[in-house]
Amino acid sequence: RIACSIISEIAAKQAAMQEDQAKDVFFIDPTSESCSQQLVGGKAHNLWLLGKMVGCQVPPWFCITTEAFGLFVQENTLKDSLHVDPSQLKTSTTEICSRIMTSAVPTALRAEIESRLSVPPFSGAFVAVRSSGTDEDSAAHSFAGQFETFLFQRGLGAVTEAVKRCWCSCFSERVMSHRLECGMPTTGVRMAVVVQVMVNSEVSGVGFSRHPLKPLSSDVALVEAVYGLGEGLVSGELEADRYEVSRSDFDVEVEILEKPEMFVQDEGGGVRKVPVPEGMVRAASLSEEQAASIGRLLVTLERNLGHPQDFEWAIENGQLYCLQARPVVTLPPSHFFDVSVPGGTAILWDNSNIVESYSGVTSPLTFSFASRAYEQVYTLTLLAAGVPSFVVGELKPHLSNMLGLVRGNIYYNLTSWYRCLVTLPIGDTSKYMETMMGVKQSLDPELEARIGSIRDSAPKYGIWTKLKVIAHMMRTIYTIDRHVEDFTRYFRRHYADALATDFNSMPLTAQVGYVRMLFKDVLGRWEVPIYNDTYVMVFFGLLKTLVSKWLTDDPNKAQSLQNDLLCGQGDVESTEPTKAMMRIAEYVDSSEHGGELRRWFLECRGEVLDMLAEEVGRVASLMNKKGTRVESSPKHTSGLRQRKKVQFSEELETQLPVPDLLFQAKRNTIQSIQRFLSKYGFRCINELKLEENTLHDDPGFIIDTISGYVRTGSYSIHSMEERELEIRTKAEEVVASTLPWHKRTVFNWVLFHTRRSVRHRENLRFDRTKLFGVFRSLFRAIGSNLVSLGLLQHRQDVFYLTVEEIFAFVEGRAVTNDLAGLVELRRKEYDDYRKGLPPPERFMTRGAVGPYLPFPTLLEDLDLLKEHEVEASSDPNVLTGTPCCPGVVEGVVRVVTSIQQTQGLNGEVLVTARTDPGWVPLYPLCSGLVIERGSLLSHSAVVARELGLPTIVGVSGGLLKRLKSGMRVRVDAGRGRLTILREEEEEERRETREG
Secondary structure (H helix, E strand, C coil): CCHHHHHHHHHHHHHHHHHHHHHHHHEECCCCCCCCCCHHHHHHHHHHHCCCCCCCCCCCCEEEEEHHHHHHHHCCCCHCCCCCCCCHHHHHHHHHHHHHHHHCCCCCHHHHHHHHHCCCCCCCCCCCEEEEEEECCCCCCCCCCCEEEEEEEEEEHHHHHHHHHHHHHCCHHHHHHHHHHCCCCCCCCCEEEEEEEEECEEEEEEEEECCCCCCCCCCCEEEEEEEECHHHCCCCCCEEEEEEEECCCCEEEEEEECCCCCEECCCCCCCEEEEHHHHHCCCCCCCHHHHHHHHHHHHHHHHHHCCEEEEEEECCEEEEEEEEEECCCCCCHHHHHHCCCCCCCCEEEEEECCHCCCCCCCCCCHHHHHHHHHHHHHHHHHHHHHCCCHHHCCCCHHHCCCCCCCCCCEEEEEHHHHHHHHHCCCCCCCHHHHHHHCCCCCCCHHHHHHHHHHHHHHHCCCHHHHHHHHHHHHHHHHHHHHHHHHHHHHHHHHHHHHHHHCCHHHCCCHHHHHHHHHHHCCCCHCHHHHHHHHEEEEEEEEHHHHHHHHHHCCCHHHHHHHHHHHHCCCCCCHHHHHHHHHHHHHHHHHHHHHHHHHHHHHHCCHHHHHHHHHHHHHHHHHHCCCCCCCCCCCCHHHHHHHCCCCCCCCCHHCCCCCCCCHHHHHHHHHHHHHHHHHHHHHCCCCCCCCCCCCCCCHHHHHHHHHHHHHCCCCCCHHHHHHHHHHHHHHHHHHHHHHHHHHHHHHHHHHHHHHHHHHHHHHHHHHHHHHHHHHHHHHHHHHHHHHHHHCCCCHHHHHHCCCCHHHHHHHHHEEEEEEHHHHHHHHHHHHHHHHHHCCCCCEEECCCCCCHHHHHHHHHHEEEEEEEHHHHHHCCCCCECCCEECCCEEEEEEEEEECCCHCCCCCCCCEEECCCCCHHHHHHHHEEEEEEEECCCCHHHHHHHHHHHHCCECCCCCCCCHHHCCEEEEEEEEEEEEEECCHHHHHHHHHHHHCC
């Protein structure tokens, strides 16, 4: 009996201990020694932290943990029911919620909740029942406002029902949609619930330890306040008073708004909206002392929690309560704002001009390739220009950082460009560089002071060094034709060798060796294009100066006149693809075929592509017999490989019946397109982005463009050239009639060199495009080999690696062999970049750049062109930009953000954010061109001048925000002015024309 008694006593103690342990697992409160976020969720974890801080009064609370939710799931056998089907999100989430609400809360949990509600301060009190997700209020994910909260609940039945609704909310359609969007798991999701004594507040609100609209301000906290409960503020239903509190001395700036309504407790539970007493509507809801007190608390919270905070507060009977706090996930940790951690060196970023070559998010491989090429080419150029080798060696940190990658977008690091430029012993050429790049702000003394003195860092060269360099440059200028001719001959020899090489048949080692050879032997000889760029920079700048000083002091007229003088030069290779397609269109539309050829080409697109696939196969077969590889072989024409295949041979061709004239015309057309593909198939939209598909991959663009020319009759090269000549002749007459002979002699000398340098620049850039086409084929072949080895899933995955990573993997220096894992990591990151807003055009960072990049709101706050945009947008109906090619056009606009949206273009004014050489074939199809980005020397500007298309580039004032497709505008391209026409103005113009 004694033994049995002892055993029973021990068993009872163990049961009591197990019950206490279960309580610790299923319930947590402010007195608990530990509080894991996975156990209690983000909201409860933050409440527990707040309770540990001095001066932070938190209303009493307890938490029903995720383990309690697990017990609920287990006892109701719900585990297999809590699976979300992404393809039927609404249905599956509704079913999950229904199962939860119809299941019983376990007896032990219900008893403990009842016990806690029966003792002070909970007994008889109204409570708030709040969801507390394990991912909520974390530094990575907020989930703010997505989970449920139920206010003014009282009694066991109401509370347990609210608890189940909170559990439901973690499986709601909006929460699951958010988890899928963020790449978070939708299985194994658990929810904790906070039960907290209600504060029946007279005033409540939110506070931010850093101003959310001024995230880089180091000295401003924001407090917002409303009367009554804070429900109307956090839901966005009520306006609030705003108090900006200085973080240093806690001075307060107040903005009082009308507050006609407020939320209060509803007698039956929950809340209701009531009118604010008349005398309080326009009065301040907080005193400045109260706002300063909240500001102090915000600064304390951020300092103690290590991250900017979003804080909900309430005041009842004069007591300030902390309801909850969460990190502001759109801002970096607090140490980011401490210059002693990231550093303070300023870097100026700008993507003017380069955005034309690398539009939008660019792959890691393309960026690493471009960055490596810029460093190599400009190092060689500085040495060849006479900059001493020790100076070039000191520039290594800048030469390796000519470009930067900001949330997947390529930018010029202008700080590095300026520091490299001042080492040239020919004086200050920064203004000419800025003109060439098309930047909207010059390096004035104020800006230079912010990024550190540039001019003072220039090496001190002796007079003989300067004379030697100037003599070398002058000699190069006068012999530039020979240099360009020699370089072009050398480049085309390597290009022909590349076209004759089947990269797909090479092993990885040989492919990497070929890439290295191209870097060494081709990019290693790229000084001539850079010399010519310097030549352009100097003489284009000189011409701009002479036009402004000698011909007109009106900036718009000067810019327009300079453009007119450079119009219609001819012999610009980059216009030839467009002219070639115009010739094909003219043949298709010729009357000798009775309209049948035209009808076939416009109405039978599939048949046209089938015939093109056959012709490509036939030519490839013949060339392969001769042992020659052609660029348009099926190995490199994946788009056509999907079309119908016919085996051709010389014998088969002799057996074909004599074709009728229409069939021969069709065949002539197809053969012309095949020759076009063979010569220009390496081209594509965003053609310097290695990851992009070429015309070989998708020849449909060629067919659609030629069809557009045929439909609109936009294929007269003669008319286009006549217009260019007319513009140029009128400008030359202005020069001849205005300048005396001695000035005219100087002016024409500068004009000659400007024209020559611009023509060379366009042709050399076309060679650059060809070289990028070779690299694209090489890297695709490398991707194919990596797929064959089971290291990547798809050939295109190679573009998520960098050049150095590929080299290191092949050569035995890789720091990871999980290439597929690396690709997947980057793919997700870059997909997020594509979904977000692009960074601003021009901004400045300080210290380490990386900490800025996860936070787009920081970059937006750094925008250096905000004021410029505001000034430019003073008249809502007028937008101004840089005149590029003159002409006045009145018509309907087509606003597009991608080339896919240009189908059916038929004489509209084409409006877009940016273009690249791949857009040029569309120019004959529009009556005018307006581009948000670009400069006078951007490819769009040069080609538009060659084609005589009225064009404005570099338009300020939110072009794509103000214009919508279908709106009527008047484009005065000579003045760089676009006017949005209102209906009454259109009517007046119509009546004037009719009169």
